[in-house]
Amino acid sequence: MRLLIIEDDRDAADYLAKAFREVGHVADLAADGEEGLAHALDGQYDVLIVDRMLPKLDGLSIIGTLRSKGVETPALILSALGQVDDRVKGLRAGGDDYLSKPYSFSELLARTEVLARRHGGREEMVYRVGDLELDRLSHRVTRADEEVVLQPREFRLLEYLMKHAGQVVTRTMLLENVWDYHFDPQTNVIDVHISRLRSKIDKGFAQPLLHTVRGAGYMIRDSK
């Protein structure tokens, strides 16, 4: 994955670039808005990571300019303003995801990878992971040809996990995409939902599919 990080805080940018390189991605840096826009227009990137407040040209304007020129590279906005309305503003300006500072790198990594993949497009009607199948049209889920009965919410949870099969999905991502809440529930309610889902799809099978990624989130994957 090729990334462009537009961030004026030198330390934060270096840290991010280093961390992304460690997990095998290519990361370029731009220290201000104008430079960032120029890079984003020239280079071929899979994802842009844009700080909201930048010298010379702010993050939202960069994304606005890119979109008006037909550049559809997915963009993730980083911002110190984490409030609900700021988020809405960011997404309206053409951003694809929004993460408020301070964030954990695992969260950023998971979201970036999902963004890069989303751009590739994975919109099949039937998702398959190992012997687990989810039919998005008939809302049927089977594991080893046996029907698994799920509540509507559990179905959407599994759907989201399977759509991003093989990728880490964080708790906040689940809360945002499955429940459409953008606040932080004080207790980790998501874990309980996951363990319920896990008991329905993994119980009694030698090969677990739904994995917990420590310190990051969850991943559905065929471990064979």
Next chain:
Amino acid sequence: MTANDLVLARNSEVVEKQRSGQPLESSDAEHKRVAQSWLARKAAERTAALGKLLRTTAFKLTLVYLTVFALFAAFLLGYFAWNTRRLINEQIIETVDTEVQGLTDQYRQGGIRRLVFAIEARSRRPGSSLYLLTTAAGEGVAGNVGSLATGILDNPGWFETVYRRVDEQDASDHHALVRVDQLPGGFHLLVGRDLEERERLFDVVLSAGRWSVAIVVVLGLAGGFFVARRVLRRIDAMTETTRTIMQGDLHERLPVGGTGDELDRLAVNLNAMLERIEALMRGLKEVSDNIAHDLKTPLTRLRNRCEEALRAAQSETQYRRALESTIEESDALIRTFNALLMIARAESGQAHGDMTTFDAVEIVRGIGDLYEPLADEKGLSLKVEAQSGAWMRGNRELISQALANLVDNAIKYGASGAAEANGHPAEILLKATDRGDRILLSVADRGPGIAESDRGRVLERFVRLEQSRSEPGSGLGLSLASAIARLHGGELILEDNHPGLVSGLSLPRVAAPLPSASA
């Protein structure tokens, strides 16, 4: 007094002298120059004060009112004068007509002799009218008119003319209104009345009018000055107070005269505004105190832990553990910080974001759905009771968050152990109830509840009751829920569930949107 104090005292004396314009040196020229500049300054001050007075709205209004009033008065007097004049004219005409009638009768009865006789007799009466009888050729036969403007007698009718009486010595002309008639036999008869009386009356009215207008203007101006000065004094007092307030003394309040006039109303409103500002400032101070205490404590802990690891850790595992706990602690800090920011924004009314009209039941179901597994895991049954049609307007996300906080609390404190202890099934009831023009989104648990005396206190930031200290949490959940409720024009209520606690958001209801949307 120390030496320093003395120096200060002397300095202030010097400053005082400079300020009041007193000379520091006693040389004559210097004295004169300073005195002149002092006088000039005083004069300038006086002019400025006068200018200020003249610029006041009160004075301007008085001036406008005065002008209008004077115009009306002048108009009224003019109308009066004109009417008087008309009335006198009518009277003269009537008198003259009667006289002419009388004289004509005399002539008809007794011929020219009798007429002459009557005219002579009438002319001698004091305050008599004017009479003149001439032949067709214009020779005077009888009467008291000495001279006339030429040509008056040629045609019959009414004329205003100058004349002189026969017996008068002075050479001044008088004005008269006369009627000329042609008698059978070629005689001309002129009867008239002097107009002096009329002119005099007119003059009296005119001069009275002039004087009254002058007096009105003078008194009005004086009144204007008086009113303006009174108003100005109050405004000046207000300005003075506002200046003190602007310098940072928010306790100060504007003087209220107690007369209930517009200035009082303004002062009362401004005072209410100051009250609000002071409350906000107090809130801000509270927040900063909170931040100082409740963020510094975990920060200190964080720092100590790092220091401890640096000093004592020997293996990689120990370092790793220290780092992990550091991250955990900083995550908790971030959460607290976010909640504080959120509360501050909600309280200052800025956090509205996207306001939409929605059915509160969706929120109740959504939150119920999110928390049901967690409650279940803790041995609680979470039930949702809601009928659709609870329309309200607000930020869906914020209301959800507030309700989530309440449910989270209920799960924390209403845990099965606590409920069993007081002999009730361990359940949490999540409801949307109709309460007239309000919608109550409530969460009822069977936990230990909150004593009535503590209910006000728990809404404050960082307040955690004794029994809850062992539970994880920041002490901000209820504060945030309360701030969100107030942002939406509602309130957070805490009631007894006999036993347990009912916490709820009481929010204003709105009309259902168009049927197509609610279907």
